[in-house]
Amino acid sequence: MRDTIHFSGIGGVGMSALAQVAAMEGRPVSGSDRDFDRGRNLGVKAALEALGIKIFPQDGTGINGNSAELALSTAIEDSNPEVLKAKELGLKISHRSELLAERVNGSDTIAVAGTSGKSTVAAMLFTVLEAGGLQPSIVTGGALGALKQRGLVGNAYRGKGRVLVVEADESDGTIVRYRPRTGLVLNISKDHKDVEVLNKIFAEFAGNCGRVLVNADDAPAAAALPAAPVFGFDAGGWKVSDVKLGPFSSFFRINGTPFELPAPGRYNVENALAACAAASLYGVSLADCAAGLKDFRGVERRFVLVGEKRGVTVIDDYAHNPAKISALLAALHQAPGRRLLAVYQPHGFTPTRHLKAELIESFAAGLNPGDMLIMPEIYYAGGTVTKNISSKDISDAVAARGRKTAFYENRADIPAVISGAAAPGDIVVVIGARDATLADFARQILEAL
Structure with a gap:
C-alpha cells in the first residue's frame, strides 16, 4: 500500500521536525540523510528510529512500493537518486516549506x-x-x-x-x-x-x-x-x-x-x-x-552551561547576529568581576560580509577591557561562495577599538590556548551558529582546562 512519506535529508532540523510529527500522528514515515550514511548525527538517527521511522541509505532504495510522497529539503539536488526514483514512479514531491505551511495553516x-x-x-x-x-x-x-x-x-x-x-x-x-x-x-x-x-x-x-x-x-x-x-x-x-x-x-x-x-x-x-x-x-x-x-529546561545551544573546571565556567550559545551577541555579552556581564573569553565562529562568508560593521560594533562595545575575543576562521558549509572576508578582518578591527583579540586559522589550536590563558573566575563562551560541531568544540575546551 502506498502510504509512506519519505523525507530526504531527514537529519536536518526542519525535516526531522516534520517527520517526527507525522510519525507521532501515526503516518508511516521513512527517510534518509547523507550524514547518517557517513556515520554522523547518529543520536538523531536513533531517536527517529525509536519513533518507528525507517531509515534508508540515500541511494534510492528508500523510494519503493510503499512510498506515496517524497519530501525534500533545499539541500537535495535534482540529481539525487531519490528524486530521480520518485519522478520515475510519478510520486508527489513536496518541499519542506510547503509541508510546514500546510501544517501551520x-x-x-x-x-x-x-x-x-x-x-x-x-x-x-x-x-x-x-x-x-x-x-x-x-x-x-x-x-x-x-x-x-x-x-x-x-x-x-x-x-x-x-x-x-x-x-x-x-x-x-x-x-x-x-x-x-x-x-x-x-x-x-x-x-x-x-x-x-x-x-x-x-x-x-x-x-x-x-x-x-x-x-x-x-x-x-x-x-x-x-x-x-x-x-x-x-x-x-x-x-x-x-x-x-x-x-x-x-x-x-x-x-x-x-x-x-x-x-x-x-x-x-x-x-x-x-x-x-x-x-x-x-x-x-x-x-x-x-x-x-x-522548571524551564532551556533550548539546545542557547546559553547552555557546559561545565566548570579549575574555577572556569564554559558556556555554549547559538548567538550569531549582532543583536543576539550584544544581548549575550550583556547577560554574561551580570557576573561582576569575571573576565570573558569569547570564542566566536562566524557562520558563512556571505552573512559575515553583510554584517561585518555591526559584528565589529557588537564586540567592541560589548566586551570589557579585560575580556578577550578569540576567533577561528569563518565556518564554510560548502558550495560556491566568494571568500573575500576572514575572521581576522573582524578580530583586527575589534583590536583597533582597544579590545584584546586573537585569530587562529586552525580552530583545533584554541582549546590549548584557552587552557593556558584561563584563570579561576573566568567565563569561556563559545558563540556561533549552523556548525553542528560547536557543541562538541565547547566540550573540548572544558576537557582541555
Missing part, C-alpha cells in the same frame, strides 16, 4: 517570528501552554531540553491538544506563506536581510495572521507594525517589575506575579513576557506560566 497555530529569540520563545510558549493544560504541539528550530529528556530529538512534539507552536523563520522568505491564527513578532534587526526588506516580510506575515502581537519595546518592530496590539515591559496591559538579573537566572514580576527563570539576561525576561502574552490569548494564567517557567 491547518492548525490553531501560534507562529513566533522575529530576527532574535524565536527558538527560546517558542520553547517557553510550549512550556507554559503545557503548564496550562493545553497539551500543545511544537515544530521549532532548537531542541527543547524538556523534550530531549523524553527521549526525543527535541525539536518537535505532537500533543493531544489543538494548539501548535511554530518557529517562523524569515531568512528564506517562506514565512509569508503562513496563515496562523496567532502571530507573535518579537523584534526586527539586520540579519540575513536588511531591515527595509525585513519590514516588508514581517508586515506581510502580520497581514496573514488572524491576530498578531508585537513587542512594543523593540522600536523597529513597533514602527513596522504601528496598528498591531502590543506587549511590553509597560505596554499593552503588561507590567514587568522588580527585575533582578543573575549570571545564570532571573527574578521578576509580571503584573505582580513573581517569576523565577533559570535563564539569565534581560532578553530572557523579554522572551518570558512574550510567551506569557501569547499564552494569555489561550486562557493560560500567569500563575501557570510562572510554574512552568520555573
Whole structure:
C-alpha cells in the first residue's frame, strides 16, 4: 500500500521536525540523510528510529512500493537518486516549506517570528501552554531540553491538544506563506536581510495572521507594525517589575506575579513576557506560566552551561547576529568581576560580509577591557561562495577599538590556548551558529582546562 512519506535529508532540523510529527500522528514515515550514511548525527538517527521511522541509505532504495510522497529539503539536488526514483514512479514531491505551511495553516497555530529569540520563545510558549493544560504541539528550530529528556530529538512534539507552536523563520522568505491564527513578532534587526526588506516580510506575515502581537519595546518592530496590539515591559496591559538579573537566572514580576527563570539576561525576561502574552490569548494564567517557567529546561545551544573546571565556567550559545551577541555579552556581564573569553565562529562568508560593521560594533562595545575575543576562521558549509572576508578582518578591527583579540586559522589550536590563558573566575563562551560541531568544540575546551 502506498502510504509512506519519505523525507530526504531527514537529519536536518526542519525535516526531522516534520517527520517526527507525522510519525507521532501515526503516518508511516521513512527517510534518509547523507550524514547518517557517513556515520554522523547518529543520536538523531536513533531517536527517529525509536519513533518507528525507517531509515534508508540515500541511494534510492528508500523510494519503493510503499512510498506515496517524497519530501525534500533545499539541500537535495535534482540529481539525487531519490528524486530521480520518485519522478520515475510519478510520486508527489513536496518541499519542506510547503509541508510546514500546510501544517501551520491547518492548525490553531501560534507562529513566533522575529530576527532574535524565536527558538527560546517558542520553547517557553510550549512550556507554559503545557503548564496550562493545553497539551500543545511544537515544530521549532532548537531542541527543547524538556523534550530531549523524553527521549526525543527535541525539536518537535505532537500533543493531544489543538494548539501548535511554530518557529517562523524569515531568512528564506517562506514565512509569508503562513496563515496562523496567532502571530507573535518579537523584534526586527539586520540579519540575513536588511531591515527595509525585513519590514516588508514581517508586515506581510502580520497581514496573514488572524491576530498578531508585537513587542512594543523593540522600536523597529513597533514602527513596522504601528496598528498591531502590543506587549511590553509597560505596554499593552503588561507590567514587568522588580527585575533582578543573575549570571545564570532571573527574578521578576509580571503584573505582580513573581517569576523565577533559570535563564539569565534581560532578553530572557523579554522572551518570558512574550510567551506569557501569547499564552494569555489561550486562557493560560500567569500563575501557570510562572510554574512552568520555573522548571524551564532551556533550548539546545542557547546559553547552555557546559561545565566548570579549575574555577572556569564554559558556556555554549547559538548567538550569531549582532543583536543576539550584544544581548549575550550583556547577560554574561551580570557576573561582576569575571573576565570573558569569547570564542566566536562566524557562520558563512556571505552573512559575515553583510554584517561585518555591526559584528565589529557588537564586540567592541560589548566586551570589557579585560575580556578577550578569540576567533577561528569563518565556518564554510560548502558550495560556491566568494571568500573575500576572514575572521581576522573582524578580530583586527575589534583590536583597533582597544579590545584584546586573537585569530587562529586552525580552530583545533584554541582549546590549548584557552587552557593556558584561563584563570579561576573566568567565563569561556563559545558563540556561533549552523556548525553542528560547536557543541562538541565547547566540550573540548572544558576537557582541555
